[in-house]
Structure formats: C-alpha cells, structure tokens
Amino acid sequence: MCGPGSEELLEYKDRTLSSTWIISFEQVRRLDTDAADLFQFLAYFSNKDIWYELIRTNADGRPAWMGRVTASKIRFDRAMMKLQDYSLIGTTAGSYSIHPCVHDWIFEHFDADQNAFLAALNCIVDNIPDDDDPQYWTITRRLLPHVNRLEDERFRKLWEASTLNEKVLDIRHALGRLYNNWSQLDQAEKMLERTLAGKELALGHDHISTLRTVNSLGFVYANQGKLDQAEQMYKRVLTRYEYTFSRNRRLTLYTVNNLGLLYVTQSKLDQAEQMYERALAGKEQAFGYDNITTLVTVNEFGSVYRHQGKLDQAEQMYKRALAGFEQVVGHDHTLTLTAVNDLGLLYRDQGKLDQAEQMHKRALAGFEQEVGHDHTLTLNTVNNLGRLYYDQSKLDQAKEMYMRALDGFRCRLGLDHPSTRLVIDNLKSLEESRSG
Numbered sequence: 001m002c003g004p005g006s007e008e009l010l011e012y013k014d015r016t017l018s019s020t021w022i023i024s025f026e027q028v029r030r031l032d033t034d035a036a037d038l039f040q041f042l043a044y045f046s047n048k049d050i051w052y053e054l055i056r057t058n059a060d061g062r063p064a065w066m067g068r069v070t071a072s073k074i075r076f077d078r079a080m081m082k083l084q085d086y087s088l089i090g091t092t093a094g095s096y097s098i099h100p101c102v103h104d105w106i107f108e109h110f111d112a113d114q115n116a117f118l119a120a121l122n123c124i125v126d127n128i129p130d131d132d133d134p135q136y137w138t139i140t141r142r143l144l145p146h147v148n149r150l151e152d153e154r155f156r157k158l159w160e161a162s163t164l165n166e167k168v169l170d171i172r173h174a175l176g177r178l179y180n181n182w183s184q185l186d187q188a189e190k191m192l193e194r195t196l197a198g199k200e201l202a203l204g205h206d207h208i209s210t211l212r213t214v215n216s217l218g219f220v221y222a223n224q225g226k227l228d229q230a231e232q233m234y235k236r237v238l239t240r241y242e243y244t245f246s247r248n249r250r251l252t253l254y255t256v257n258n259l260g261l262l263y264v265t266q267s268k269l270d271q272a273e274q275m276y277e278r279a280l281a282g283k284e285q286a287f288g289y290d291n292i293t294t295l296v297t298v299n300e301f302g303s304v305y306r307h308q309g310k311l312d313q314a315e316q317m318y319k320r321a322l323a324g325f326e327q328v329v330g331h332d333h334t335l336t337l338t339a340v341n342d343l344g345l346l347y348r349d350q351g352k353l354d355q356a357e358q359m360h361k362r363a364l365a366g367f368e369q370e371v372g373h374d375h376t377l378t379l380n381t382v383n384n385l386g387r388l389y390y391d392q393s394k395l396d397q398a399k400e401m402y403m404r405a406l407d408g409f410r411c412r413l414g415l416d417h418p419s420t421r422l423v424i425d426n427l428k429s430l431e432e433s434r435s436g
Contacts, residue, residue: 035079044120046145059122
C-alpha cells in the first residue's frame with residue numbers, strides 16, 4: 001500500500017525521467033539532426049522490430065532527412081547507434097527497439113505531424129510484397145505490429161485529415177487486404193469500409209479503384225461468413241466491370257472467380273461450376289496455363305467437383321494445381337500447401353485415409369511454419385486432420401485436434417462464425433459416437 005506522498009514521488013520520478021530524455025535528445029540533436037528527426041519519426045511505428053528497410057520510402061513528399069538517413073544501411077545504422085549511445089533505443093535480435101516508456105514519451109513530447117504520418121504509411125506499404133512472393137508471410141508478419149500502431153486512437157485525427165486523399169485511400173485498401181490475409185477480419189472490415197466510403201466520395205461509386213475496394217470488402221465478408229453481403233459486393237463489381245470492360249478483363253475474371261468461391265460456400269454448386277468454367281477459360285487465355293492466378297482457379301474448381309461427387313475430375317484439377325504451384329512458387333508456399341490440404345480432403349472422400357493423413361500432416365507442418373499456429377489456414381487443416389482421425393477411429397487424437405481448432409477459431413473469429421460452429425458440430429458428433 002502506498003504511503004503518504006507516494007503520488008508526488010511518482011510524478012517527481014516521471015518528471016526526472018522526462019528531463020533525462022529531453023537532455024539526451026537535445027545532445028543527439030546537436031550532434032546529428034537527422035538522427036534526432038529519425039527518433040521522432042519512430043513514434044509512428046511499433047516500439048519493437050525496427051529495421052532499415054522499414055524506414056525507407058521513395059514516395060513523393062518524404063522528409064529530406066529521410067532521404068539522407070536511409071541513403072544506405074551504413075548511414076541508417078550510424079544514426080541508430082547515435083540514439084543507442086544516449087540510451088534512447090536498444091537492439092534486439094538483429095533489429096532495433098525502444099523501451100515502451102520512451103516510446104510513449106516521444107509521442108507525448110513531440111506534436112503529431114501529418115507529413116510524418118503519411119511518410120510512415122508509405123514506409124509500411126512499400127514493404128508489402130505481392131501475395132505470391134515467397135517472403136510474403138515472413139515480411140508481413142513483421143509489418144503487422146507497425147500497422148496496428150498506426151491504428152492507435154492517438155492517430156485518429158491524422159487519418160481523418162486524409163479521408164479523401166486518393167493516395168491514402170489506396171494505402172488503406174492495401175492495409176485492409178493485409179489484415180484480411182492474416183485473418184484479422186474485424187480490422188480488415190473496418191479498414192475497407194472506411195476506404196470504400198472515402199473512395200465513393202472522392203472518386204465516385206463506379207471508379208475502378210472504388211470497385212477494387214468493393215471486391216476486397218466482399219472477400220472479407222465472405223471470410224466472416226456474411227455471405228449475402230459478400231454476394232452483393234461481388235455482383236455490384238461484376239455488373240460494372242462487364243459494362244465497362246470486356247468479359248475477359250483481369251478484374252472481371254477475379255470477380256467471377258470470387259463469386260464462384262462464394263457459391264461453393266453457399267452450396268450453389270451448379271452456379272459455382274458455371275463461374276469457374278468462365279473464370280478458368282478466361283484466365284488460361286489471358287494469363288496462360290501455369291500462371292499463379294490460373295492455378296488458384298484450377299484448385300478451387302477441383303473443390304467444386306469434389307463437392308459434386310465428381311472425384312476423378314476433382315483429382316485431376318488438384319494434381320494439376322499442386323504440380324503447378326510446386327513448380328512456380330515452391331513446395332512450402334501457402335498456395336502449394338492449400339492444394340496439398342485439398343488433395344487430402346479428396347483422398348479422405350475416396351477412402352484413401354493413409355494418403356489423406358500424409359497430405360494433411362504435410363499441410364499442417366507447412367502452415368505452422370509459414371503463418372503460425374493460430375492462422376485460419378492452419379486451424380482449418382487442424383480441423384480436417386481431426387475429421388480424418390475420427391474416420392480412422394482415433395477418437396482421442398480427433399478430440400485433441402478439434403479442441404485445438406475450436407480454441408483457435410473462437411479466439412480469432414468468435415463463437416458465431418461458421419468455421420467455429422463446424423468444429424463444435426464435429427465435437428458433438430464425436431461425443432455422440434462415444435456415448436452411443
């Protein structure tokens with residue numbers, strides 16, 4: 001229990017620390033103004049895992065000091081070492097970090113700056129690789145804490161000041177897709193809904209950039225299990241694309257593909273087959289047979305056939321997709337692992353349980369390595385392995401998988417999400433089989 005005068009003592013201690021940091025900062029300022037500017041800029045990032053490439057951007061309007069301090073890694077490290085000499089930053093596992101108290105002090109001591117905020121946004125977006133890049137998951141896992149930092153309530157006014165800035169709207173779109181890819185669906189929904197509202201005001205309802213965001217928002221709704229809302233988004237996009245562009249334009253084909261995937265989820269298999277036939281023919285013509293986007297459609301088309309009970313046709317599609325992915329993006333890419341997992345589901349349907357187990361175990365090990373233990377790609381595979389163990393009468397192992405999947409989905413997606421409910425149903429079936 002605090003004694004008399006303890007609050008005053010804590011305030012005195014805070015003032016003393018603040019005075020120390022101010023003195024240290026002013027000493028850095030006298031020695032290296034670029035290092036001092038860099039230190040202030042770090043308020044816009046997470047306090048952990050700060051690295052050279054993260055702070056680089058060639059975007060128009062970047063501060064002059066940024067060009068100088070990121071001209072080379074040597075110059076960047078020299079500036080960071082100057083900050084480290086005065087105990088303003090530290091190093092952790094090959095990157096830089098800031099003590100949380102110092103990090104908060106930076107924000108409180110220096111005024112938030114719109115130009116610095118925009119520069120930080122550009123730094124993050126410039127580091128996001130293409131979805132099919134082999135380093136996508138490694139790099140974006142590091143970026144997420146920095147994206148989350150910019151979503152802090154303290155930056156709300158800076159976001160609001162950029163509501164109709166087309167460049168910022170494109171950045172919002174990219175960050176929304178990043179959240180979606182990492183199954184952070186609530187954040188993705190908020191980011192993309194705000195982006196869409198801004199684009200509709202700034203660019204109009206039918207601008208191609210607006211429609212891209214509509215399409216991405218539809219994908220988020222589908223992942224959330226909001227299937228009617230997703231269908232509305234996709235149909236809105238498809239209507240405008242078909243009116244404005246040709247039937248085989250890239251954007252049209254992507255939307256057709258997404259609509260087909262939605263129809264699979266809704267069990268509208270005939271409509272799904274029509275969408276995939278159109279998407280696959282268009283992509284093969286526009287991009288080629290071994291293009292990644294074509295192979296994605298091939299694999300998803302295999303799932304249509306599997307749900308229809310056309311198992312031989314499904315197997316041909318899955319094997320074509322898997323061979324293509326292994327050739328184009330490698331054995332450990334998430335696209336390859338998705339095809340492996342789907343082939344495992346097919347083998348289960350065919351009664352080839354040992355082969356199914358090999359596929360699911362390969363997919364699970366790969367997903368755990370690439371995206372972590374709690375990503376929905378991993379959790380779906382865990383559930384699939386549980387169903388396989390159930391079919392093999394390995395009920396204890398099945399329950400272990402189901403419980404892991406349930407804990408993960410409940411934490412990531414909530415109790416009402418279809419994926420969570422599916423696992424709950426699987427658990428009920430398992431317990432009923434035991435009691436029966």
